[in-house]
Amino acid sequence: MTGRRTPVAGRPTPVAGPARGGSGSPERGGTGGHERGGTGSPERPPRSGRRVPGAVSALAALLAVITAAGVWAYRDLEGNLHSADVDAKIGDERPPRTSPGSKNILVVGSDSRAGADAGYGRGHTTMHSDTLLVLHLAANREWATVVSFPRDSWVEVPACDRGDGTTSGPHHAKINEAFAIGGAGGEVSRAAACAVKAVERNTGLRIDHFMSVDFQGFKGMVDALDGVRVCPTAAIRDQKARLDIPAGCQTVRGEDALGYVRARYGVGDGSDLGRVGRQQEFMRALAARAKEKLTSPGALYGLLESATGSLTTDEALAGIRPLYGLVSRLRAIPSDRLAFVTVPNYPRGMDVPSDTANVVWQYPEAAELFLSLTRDREVRAEAVAAAGRNPLYAGTVRVRVLDGTGTPGLAEEVAGSLRGYGFTVAGTGSADEAGTGAGTGAGADAGAATSVVHPAGLARQARALASRLPGSTVTESADAPEGLVTLTVGEDFGGTR
Numbered sequence: 474m475t476g477r478r479t480p481v482a483g484r485p486t487p488v489a490g491p492a493r494g495g496s497g498s499p500e501r502g503g504t505g506g507h508e509r510g511g512t513g514s515p516e517r518p519p520r521s522g523r524r525v526p527g528a529v530s531a532l533a534a535l536l537a538v539i540t541a542a543g544v545w546a547y548r549d550l551e552g553n554l555h556s557a558d559v560d561a562k563i564g565d566e567r568p569p570r571t572s573p574g575s576k577n578i579l580v581v582g583s584d585s586r587a588g589a590d591a592g593y594g595r596g597h598t599t600m601h602s603d604t605l606l607v608l609h610l611a612a613n614r615e616w617a618t619v620v621s622f623p624r625d626s627w628v629e630v631p632a633c634d635r636g637d638g639t640t641s642g643p644h645h646a647k648i649n650e651a652f653a654i655g656g657a658g659g660e661v662s663r664a665a666a667c668a669v670k671a672v673e674r675n676t677g678l679r680i681d682h683f684m685s686v687d688f689q690g691f692k693g694m695v696d697a698l699d700g701v702r703v704c705p706t707a708a709i710r711d712q713k714a715r716l717d718i719p720a721g722c723q724t725v726r727g728e729d730a731l732g733y734v735r736a737r738y739g740v741g742d743g744s745d746l747g748r749v750g751r752q753q754e755f756m757r758a759l760a761a762r763a764k765e766k767l768t769s770p771g772a773l774y775g776l777l778e779s780a781t782g783s784l785t786t787d788e789a790l791a792g793i794r795p796l797y798g799l800v801s802r803l804r805a806i807p808s809d810r811l812a813f814v815t816v817p818n819y820p821r822g823m824d825v826p827s828d829t830a831n832v833v834w835q836y837p838e839a840a841e842l843f844l845s846l847t848r849d850r851e852v853r854a855e856a857v858a859a860a861g862r863n864p865l866y867a868g869t870v871r872v873r874v875l876d877g878t879g880t881p882g883l884a885e886e887v888a889g890s891l892r893g894y895g896f897t898v899a900g901t902g903s904a905d906e907a908g909t910g911a912g913t914g915a916g917a918d919a920g921a922a923t924s925v926v927h928p929a930g931l932a933r934q935a936r937a938l939a940s941r942l943p944g945s946t947v948t949e950s951a952d953a954p955e956g957l958v959t960l961t962v963g964e965d966f967g968g969t970r
Contacts, residue, residue: 553781556791557662572849574612578682602652616810624649627831633667676843690783697775700724711736812854817861824868824895840940867895877904923963928953
């Protein structure tokens with residue numbers, strides 16, 4: 474691994490999860506060896522110029538609109554914005570802010586399927602998120618990274634207030650279920666709070682702001698720009714997305730534009746990963762189209778009216794001035810320093826054959842991507858993609874869990890958590906009974922620190938396990954059992970991620 478020293482037998486090498494230090498390379502990560510595109514993508518904008526995420530790029534034209542339409546336009550657009558008191562509902566168990574000045578903004582494509590959105594899907598009684606991404610804006614404002622989370626990502630969803638008088642318990646599920654759980658009572662702030670908690674819990678990233686854009690607002694933005702040009706290489710027919718378009722370059726508007734970014738079953742291999750890639754390309758094309766319309770105040774006003782009318786943000790971001798300030802910073806970032814990446818992942822079926830519907834994040838590469846962002850280190854899309862082409866399946870990592878604290882049942886409890894993440898648990902026991910060489914490394918205090926010990930040849934497997942254990946260390950030992958990675962749970966154990 475780049476930037477990592479070769480461990481010396483018996484000497485611990487610090488390894489950490491995303492929120493508590495570590496040794497990941499600033500440009501490591503991955504899109505997973507199973508990243509799959511669709512049958513086509515929106516026409517790419519010219520490589521020269523700047524690109525920003527489509528959901529917020531339209532707001533960059535605000536100054537031109539105000540100049541052309543006057544103060545009344547500013548007041549009208551300001552009145553369109555909706556705010557949600559998200560921070561008060563998240564709670565206190567949050568990752569620390571490790572890079573003052575940088576910003577992490579969670580963006581959700583909201584599918585409430587209520588009112589004008591009622592035609593999408595059947596049998597849904599709560600809010601849904603079709604799109605989930607984090608925009609990381611560097612402290613020096615010279616680069617930014619947009620990280621997409623496949624909605625089928627199998628993660629731990631924390632306990633959340635449903636807003637209907639009940640509270641959900643922590644469990645494993647698709648990551649987009651968090652927004653639905655919090656939105657059971659129909660309140661965006663609780664839906665957002667649960668989504669924020671899920672992302673923070675699984676990444677270690679501290680979320681600073683929240684944005685939600687609904688279906689109707691997306692269609693309105695595209696229509697105000699007279700459509701966006703896409704070039705699918707094959708016809709796309711997806712009844713669930715209400716899309717039926719031929720192959721070839723064409724301009725999509727309204728329902729077709731929405732269907733294009735939502736389509737899944739009628740394009741490519743039907744995966745959510747293909748849809749994520751198509752959405753990223755569409756955002757670039759939408760941003761480029763918005764720049765073309767800078768000279769048309771009428772089109773710009775329609776664009777901004779749709780964007781602001783469908784936009785819900787946290788209270789600190791709920792205003793034309795803070796939004797314009799954010800987008801102005803984004804527009805100043807050169808295109809080659811704005812990276813669009815997907816969390817490294819692979820099909821969960823590689824670990825759990827019965828699961829053919831979900832993906833799991835690829836470790837240690839996913840943890841290294843998150844760690845880079847928590848430390849405000851620039852991420853390059855090319856490096857992320859390269860790092861994810863050879864996934865290590867958690868199911869191939871055989872783990873023995875030893876308790877170094879003397880707490881009854883602790884080893885079994887941790888083993889259960891690791892099985893939930895797909896690891897193969899080969900046994901549990903006490904560190905004292907197992908012996909020093911087998912579990913803790915030469916000279917280590919079994920009860921003091923959580924450690925991962927491995928024999929020669931299993932360094933990557935050990936890092937994959939340790940990246941799920943914030944604050945743990947990795948040691949290579951000649952005395953470690955062959956074929957096994959041994960986890961000793963110490964007094965400092967803070968749970969799994």
